[in-house]
Amino acid sequence: SQELEQSPQSLIVQEGKNLTINCTSSKTLYGLYWYKQKYGEGLIFLMMLQKGGEEKSHEKITAKLDEKKQQSSLHITASQPSHAGTYLCGAVGPTYGGSQGNLIFGKGTKLSVKP
Amino acid sequence: EPEVTQTPSHQVTQMGQEVILRCVPISNHLYFYWYRQILGQKVEFLVSFYNNEISEKSEIFDDQFSVERPDGSNFTLKIRSTKLEDSAMYFCASSRQGGTQYFGPGTRLTVL
Numbered sequence: 001s002q003e004l005e006q007s008p009q010s011l012i013v014q015e016g017k018n019l020t021i022n023c024t025s026s027k028t029l030y031g032l033y034w035y036k037q038k039y040g041e042g043l044i045f046l047m048m049l050q051k052g053g054e055e056k057s058h059e060k061i062t063a064k065l066d067e068k069k070q071q072s073s074l075h076i077t078a079s080q081p082s083h084a085g086t087y088l089c090g091a092v093g094p095t096y097g098g099s100q101g102n103l104i105f106g107k108g109t110k111l112s113v114k115p
Numbered sequence: 116e117p118e119v120t121q122t123p124s125h126q127v128t129q130m131g132q133e134v135i136l137r138c139v140p141i142s143n144h145l146y147f148y149w150y151r152q153i154l155g156q157k158v159e160f161l162v163s164f165y166n167n168e169i170s171e172k173s174e175i176f177d178d179q180f181s182v183e184r185p186d187g188s189n190f191t192l193k194i195r196s197t198k199l200e201d202s203a204m205y206f207c208a209s210s211r212q213g214g215t216q217y218f219g220p221g222t223r224l225t226v227l
Contacts, residue, residue: 033215035218040204040221041220041221042119042220043158043206043208043218044218048215088158101163101171102148102160102163102173103158103160105157107157
């Protein structure tokens with residue numbers, strides 16, 4: 001079955017610093033989603049990547065999917081306390097080849113930003 | 116901006132009791148999902164639902180679980196006889212065909 005490994009498991013950064021979170025898949029990704037979760041709350045959609053080499057940005061967050069479509073990174077520039085939370089990568093499950101179907105998630109990366 | 120809503124936000128129940136968790140998906144979405152997250156663990160897929168029937172379900176989704184779309188707006192998850200290990204956050208999600216899944220805020224289920 002498909003597994004997603006996220007690294008690091010947790011991260012503490014000083015406000016204003018840049019950071020990168022990685023997500024590695026054991027199989028080729030058909031679609032890779034990034035979500036943010038605050039403790040005890042729901043998942044907030046950030047970005048979705050489908051094509052090898054694709055890169056998307058929203059405000060200070062940039063996500064990339066490598067050419068082989070097995071690894072994605074999430075980069076935050078000039079981190080702020082509002083960026084704190086747990087970042088989850090999710091991949092479309094193996095049952096479907098496209099973007100319809102259940103999502104398999106990594107364990108998440110917990111980000112703390114110190115003011 | 117449309118969003119998925121869930122009720123209740125927190126449900127406490129005794130072991131063996133039935134619970135129904137409710138979700139209102141985004142209005143023009145046709146695909147619906149339930150996921151759960153046991154404290155400190157991964158978010159896990161339970162079931163997907165389309166066109167009034169289950170599309171896919173995981174091993175977790177056994178005979179104790181059922182889903183229903185009782186009307187044009189609600190989507191429910193029923194657990195017939197709750198166990199201690201059913202304690203978790205339950206998330207509902209919805210999407211358009213081939214689209215991003217948008218999640219609700221979750222229902223925290225505590226089984227005593």
